[in-house]
Amino acid sequence: GAPPPLRTCAFLKIHKTGSSTVQNLLFRLGEKEKAAFAFPYYTYQFAYPERPLLPQVAQRQRRGAAQFDILCSHMRLDLAQLRQVMPQNTVFFTLLRDPVRTFESVFSYFTATVPAFAQAKAAAAVARKSALSVFLESPESFWDPGEIRNGLAKNPMCFDLGLNSQGWNASWPEDLAQLEDAFQLVMIAEHFDESLVLLGALLGLDHEDLAYVRLNARSAGSVATLDEGTVGRLRSWNALDVLLYDFFLQLFWEKAELYGLDRLERDAALLREAAERLRQTCVARRGVPPGDLEDLLRPWQTDTATVVGYELRANLSQQQQGRCVRLTLPELQYHKNKLVHAAPLLPLIQLDLGVKVGLGVRGRLDSLFTRPPPVDKGEHGIHLHRGGEHLRGKDGRGT
Numbered sequence: 081g082a083p084p085p086l087r088t089c090a091f092l093k094i095h096k097t098g099s100s101t102v103q104n105l106l107f108r109l110g111e112k113e114k115a116a117f118a119f120p121y122y123t124y125q126f127a128y129p130e131r132p133l134l135p136q137v138a139q140r141q142r143r144g145a146a147q148f149d150i151l152c153s154h155m156r157l158d159l160a161q162l163r164q165v166m167p168q169n170t171v172f173f174t175l176l177r178d179p180v181r182t183f184e185s186v187f188s189y190f191t192a193t194v195p196a197f198a199q200a201k202a203a204a205a206v207a208r209k210s211a212l213s214v215f216l217e218s219p220e221s222f223w224d225p226g227e228i229r230n231g232l233a234k235n236p237m238c239f240d241l242g243l244n245s246q247g248w249n250a251s252w253p254e255d256l257a258q259l260e261d262a263f264q265l266v267m268i269a270e271h272f273d274e275s276l277v278l279l280g281a282l283l284g285l286d287h288e289d290l291a292y293v294r295l296n297a298r299s300a301g302s303v304a305t306l307d308e309g310t311v312g313r314l315r316s317w318n319a320l321d322v323l324l325y326d327f328f329l330q331l332f333w334e335k336a337e338l339y340g341l342d343r344l345e346r347d348a349a350l351l352r353e354a355a356e357r358l359r360q361t362c363v364a365r366r367g368v369p370p371g372d373l374e375d376l377l378r379p380w381q382t383d384t385a386t387v388v389g390y391e392l393r394a395n396l397s398q399q400q401q402g403r404c405v406r407l408t409l410p411e412l413q414y415h416k417n418k419l420v421h422a423a424p425l426l427p428l429i430q431l432d433l434g435v436k437v438g439l440g441v442r443g444r445l446d447s448l449f450t451r452p453p454p455v456d457k458g459e460h461g462i463h464l465h466r467g468g469e470h471l472r473g474k475d476g477r478g479t
């Protein structure tokens with residue numbers, strides 16, 4: 081018979097954990113299943129790092145759908161609002177990565193745009209040291225916790241999870257318990273394939289559905305080698321992310337044992353084979369520098385990190401091309417594509433305020449990615465990219 085429909089799900093996309101790879105998989109699945117996406121009305125993320133989620137939700141596909149099926153764009157978590165947007169039976173899941181690797185990646189990618197990092201970089205130029213080492217010598221001296229754009233400068237995973245990420249606080253155990261309760265699965269990037277197998281079990285997906293290529297990876301030259309001292313300083317600066325990760329890593333292995341460790345390894349191997357087949361079909365060259373990539377497949381670059389991509393095979397059939405382009409399509413292009421081809425969008429969320437949002441006209445959508453964003457701090461509490469330089473940067477709409 082027909083496969084069971086995809087379960088309704090919300091993926092909290094945490095920066096620099098491998099989240100674009102998971103998101104891409106959800107986009108492809110959702111498209112195939114004609115799912116109703118709750119996606120950001122304006123751009124590729126929901127008001128980040130602010131948290132007014134509701135007014136930012138728009139949808140496409142399955143016109144007249146009574147509810148959303150998938151949500152997977154960047155936001156800073158606000159569980160209450162997320163629960164209002166998504167139906168009650170939604171599967172919540174997210175992905176964590178080793179906190180040292182995560183922070184190194186966050187630092188490298190956002191050096192110029194997170195103020196605390198930018199200051200360290202300026203100081204480093206004078207001291208002729210690396211920005212990261214200067215930052216870690218005295219992070220407090222660069223870090224103004226009152227500045228929202230510094231959210232990613234300390235415990236970035238906790239920040240994206242909506243926690244108080246600035247330091248130890250009394251509500252921590254309760255916050256963790258709440259997350260454990262809310263998320264049916266917390267995947268671990270260091271066990272990516274095993275994580276996907278568990279996700280597949282949760283959402284009713286098979287190996288072919290779960291095949292992926294690693295997206296949004298930096299070039300080897302952009303990745304810092306970390307000595308032992310640096311690792312220690314990174315861990316102590318991001319102590320809450322370390323606690324968070326250790327907690328969910330343990331939980332991950334408990335889930336893995338319930339699934340059966342042998343079975344998990346077997347299924348992860350099958351998944352790797354499926355992924356390898358897909359790569360063989362699609363990819364001519366991996367690790368391709370941005371200059372060699374066409375616009376459509378070039379991942380967003382920042383001033384301080386080089387992000388590599390994929391060159392597709394030349395002789396693909398039209399059907400293969402559709403599949404392969406989607407497989408390697410970067411986050412911003414996937415969103416843009418959805419937005420541009422989404423006409424007419426449906427007004428979906430009726431705010432308490434009695435204001436209807438989410439209804440767009442085609443012309444406005446088409447220009448979304450070519451003109452500066454509307455700076456609307458206005459009536460409906462929509463704070464688009466307020467102060468979020470890196471966010472503007474990632475859109476490629478800035479300078």
Ligand SMILES: Nc1ncnc2c1ncn2[C@@H]1O[C@H](COP(=O)(O)OS(=O)(=O)O)[C@@H](OP(=O)(O)O)[C@H]1O
Nearest residue numbers: 095096097098099100101185272294295296297298
């Ligand atoms: N499958 C898999 N397994 C392990 N690691 C992976 C995977 N896919 C992506 N990555 C790494 O994740 C980093 C990109 O994370 P995100 O996509 O979350 O970044 S972003 O916040 O959306 O910009 C980026 O890390 P760095 O290369 O260290 O920057 C990717 O290499």
